[in-house]
Amino acid sequence: MEKEIRIIGILIKDRQKEAGEVQKALTSYGCSIKTRLGLHEVNENYCSNAGLILLELTGDYAEMDNLENALFKIEGIEVRKMKF
Helix, strand or coil: CCCCCEEEEEEECCHHHHHHHHHHHHHHCHHHEEEEEEECCEECCEECCCEEEEEEECCCHHHHHHHHHHHHCCCCEEEEEEEC
């Protein structure tokens, strides 16, 4: 059986309020994260308080599920996932 590819998108609406809790969850399950990409709007006059993190997960499916569950418990963020 082919391994599934799992992508998680995390929309952080207030980076100053929620980033600490999100980072704690990501650190706890860091071995499940193959790729991490952080995006937020920024230019010389503006830095958005919202941000988007994209994760490509790997490894044990139970650990991936644990990471997802930890993220779903954090208030103020939106979590979406894709499986291929």
